[in-house]
Amino acid sequence: MNLLSQLATSFQNAFHADPLLICSPGRVNLIGEHTDYNEGFVLPAAIDKAIYLAVGLRSDDELHFIAHDLGKKYQGSLASLAPTHTWADYLLGVIAQFRLAGHSVGGLNCVFSGTIPMGAGLSSSAALENGIGFALNELFGLGLDRLTLLKLSQRAENEFVGAKVGIMDMFASMMGKADHVIKLDCRSLEYTYAPLRMDGISIVLCDSRVKHSLVTSEYNTRRAECEAGVRFLQTYYPEIKSLRDVTMAMLDEHLRNTEPLIYRRCAYVVQENQRLLDGVAALEEDDIVTFGQLMYGSHEGLSHWYEVSCPELDALVDIARQQPGVLGARMMGGGFGGCTINLVHEESLDAFSEQIMKQYKAQTGKDTYIHVCKIQDGTHVVDESVTV
Numbered sequence: 001m002n003l004l005s006q007l008a009t010s011f012q013n014a015f016h017a018d019p020l021l022i023c024s025p026g027r028v029n030l031i032g033e034h035t036d037y038n039e040g041f042v043l044p045a046a047i048d049k050a051i052y053l054a055v056g057l058r059s060d061d062e063l064h065f066i067a068h069d070l071g072k073k074y075q076g077s078l079a080s081l082a083p084t085h086t087w088a089d090y091l092l093g094v095i096a097q098f099r100l101a102g103h104s105v106g107g108l109n110c111v112f113s114g115t116i117p118m119g120a121g122l123s124s125s126a127a128l129e130n131g132i133g134f135a136l137n138e139l140f141g142l143g144l145d146r147l148t149l150l151k152l153s154q155r156a157e158n159e160f161v162g163a164k165v166g167i168m169d170m171f172a173s174m175m176g177k178a179d180h181v182i183k184l185d186c187r188s189l190e191y192t193y194a195p196l197r198m199d200g201i202s203i204v205l206c207d208s209r210v211k212h213s214l215v216t217s218e219y220n221t222r223r224a225e226c227e228a229g230v231r232f233l234q235t236y237y238p239e240i241k242s243l244r245d246v247t248m249a250m251l252d253e254h255l256r257n258t259e260p261l262i263y264r265r266c267a268y269v270v271q272e273n274q275r276l277l278d279g280v281a282a283l284e285e286d287d288i289v290t291f292g293q294l295m296y297g298s299h300e301g302l303s304h305w306y307e308v309s310c311p312e313l314d315a316l317v318d319i320a321r322q323q324p325g326v327l328g329a330r331m332m333g334g335g336f337g338g339c340t341i342n343l344v345h346e347e348s349l350d351a352f353s354e355q356i357m358k359q360y361k362a363q364t365g366k367d368t369y370i371h372v373c374k375i376q377d378g379t380h381v382v383d384e385s386v387t388v
């Protein structure tokens with residue numbers, strides 16, 4: 001049975017009512033990693049892997065959630081919104097943020113499922129947060145715009161879940177547009193949609209199937225290291241607000257010898273921001289070859305300077321680099337596991353998949369999962385007749 005029909009049936013069986021169905025996609029990011037919380041640029045897009053939610057109102061103040069794929073339930077009430085340190089926090093956190101922001105919401109039923117592989121770094125958490133926020137807005141007629149909704153999602157993740165993530169994942173999932181990437185300025189939140197003109201080239205994800213248990217703490221540490229670099233430089237340049245305002249010359253002069261670790265972290269971010277700008281210029285000229293080279297540069301920086309890669313992600317990029325028809329490859333997202341993103345000529349796709357699977361298994365003993373992405377619209381209401 002179609003996933004959406006399954007979800008609707010499961011909702012009807014549990015709550016004896018028809019649900020509103022919502023599709024909330026995961027994201028890719030072409031280039032610009034760990035730049036969002038440094039007020040830099042990112043280049044993400046929403047993809048055809050998503051969280052699907054069936055939602056409906058309750059007549060009381062209770063919250064009843066069912067994680068369809070996990071076979072787990074949560075029951076609580078609006079009066080006692082506290083972190084549970086489980087999947088339910090992505091839903092509870094958003095509801096808590098709506099209430100803190102003064103938006104009046106009542107009891108809710110929700111069953112959700114998804115096609116985003118767990119822990120693959122494709123932002124299933126942002127998709128779930130956006131999905132429930134979108135649902136609250138629809139069901140309670142709040143009239144909030146998408147930007148407000150995605151900011152509430154980020155606040156939920158920062159304050160309730162405790163991951164100090166930037167805004168990229170929520171933004172891409174909520175604001176995505178089919179066949180376009182989003183060039184987002186994470187300082188001003190100004191954005192433009194750029195059509196993806198990559199005829200004959202596919203965006204391919206290779207899942208390392210590694211999920212590092214330290215991902216949240218290491219992520220928060222990287223963020224703190226960047227902030228430490230900014231504080232240090234502010235003693236020389238008080239006008240600096242974030243790494244967005246920093247140049248390599250400033251880092252070389254004041255951090256290179258005194259704070260080598262902080263220097264490497266900050267230098268990666270400053271260079272990655274420039275790589276993104278160069279990459280956008282290359283895409284505007286349909287120069288995918290240059291864009292692909294910048295992706296390899298991004299991976300080098302993430303692996304050796306920012307140190308958020310892992311042997312499995314490095315292996316996937318190394319293998320990809322040696323295959324014919326591959327223009328660029330790099331780890332994507334927070335790191336320490338998850339997926340690589342690859343640009344591959346369509347006629348080379350089969351050979352690429354075969355070699356990646358074979359060589360990755362030989363080098364790491366692990367299987368990979370390969371997905372050719374389509375770029376789709378952001379969070380939206382969906383009909384049960386849509387085949388998922």
Ligand code: GAF
Nearest residue numbers: 033034165166167168333334
């Ligand atoms: C994770 C975070 F959620 C994003 O905000 C971003 O920082 C990304 O890692 C790295 O670019 O996905």
